[in-house]
Amino acid sequence: MLLHIVARGKIGRSAESELVERYLKRIIWPTKVTELPDRGGKVPEPAAAGVTIVLDERGIALSSSEIAKKLESWRDSGKREARFLVGAADGHDERERDQADLLLSFGPATWPHLLVRAMLAEQLFRATSILANHPYHREG
Numbered sequence: 001m002l003l004h005i006v007a008r009g010k011i012g013r014s015a016e017s018e019l020v021e022r023y024l025k026r027i028i029w030p031t032k033v034t035e036l037p038d039r040g041g042k043v044p045e046p047a048a049a050g051v052t053i054v055l056d057e058r059g060i061a062l063s064s065s066e067i068a069k070k071l072e073s074w075r076d077s078g079k080r081e082a083r084f085l086v087g088a089a090d091g092h093d094e095r096e097r098d099q100a101d102l103l104l105s106f107g108p109a110t111w112p113h114l115l116v117r118a119m120l121a122e123q124l125f126r127a128t129s130i131l132a133n134h135p136y137h138r139e140g
Contacts, residue, residue, distance in 0.1 A: 001075040001082060003124050004032045006043055007117050008088035011035065019118035023125040028132065031124075038088040043096070050081035051101045054092055055116055059103030068127035070102070084124075086117050 011017045024031045034044055046052050051074050062070070074082055084104075085096060089112075097103060106119055129136040 001071070001079055002030045002032060002047075003027065003071075003128075004034065004044075004081055004083045005086065005117065005120060006034045006036065006083055007086040007113070008036050008041075009038050009113055011114055011117065014114065016114040016118045020121045023118070023121035027125050027128050029128050043085065044083075046083055047081035049079055050083060051079050052083045052085065052099065053102045053104050054085045054096055054100040055087070055106070055120065056092055056097060056100075056103045057105055057108070057110065058097070059105035061105045061107050064123060064126045065130060067104075067123055068130035071124075071127050072131055084120055086113055086120065088113055 011020065020033070024033070036043065071082065085092065085100070087096075106116065111119065126136060
């Protein structure tokens with residue numbers, strides 16, 4: 001299953017960019033990043049057999065193990081792509097939220113959208129490591 005991060009804002013050369021790259025290249029699943037301008041630009045259409053996850057402060061907070069279970073469930077049910085939408089500073093519009101299969105939150109704090117991209121990349125690496133029984137993830 002393709003892990004596709006669709007993010008608003010240009011990350012350029014930055015500390016956040018280095019973190020995103022560090023984690024994405026360690027993921028054994030296929031990954032893709034699509035950058036969009038802060039406003040406008042067309043969000044790529046979801047794959048026919050895909051799932052859309054919108055990162056939103058109103059979403060639910062899942063543990064790393066719960067994220068892994070979601071990915072495993074989607075993969076095992078034949079989903080070909082998991083699209084993770086990261087908004088700009090103003091977040092997402094209601095249409096994007098309404099069309100999401102899951103609203104995911106990294107907690108009640110407000111995070112800079114470039115940092116959210118790095119946090120997401122790390123959580124995707126952690127979740128896929130859990131599914132591969134890799135020792136990167138340790139609970140407790």
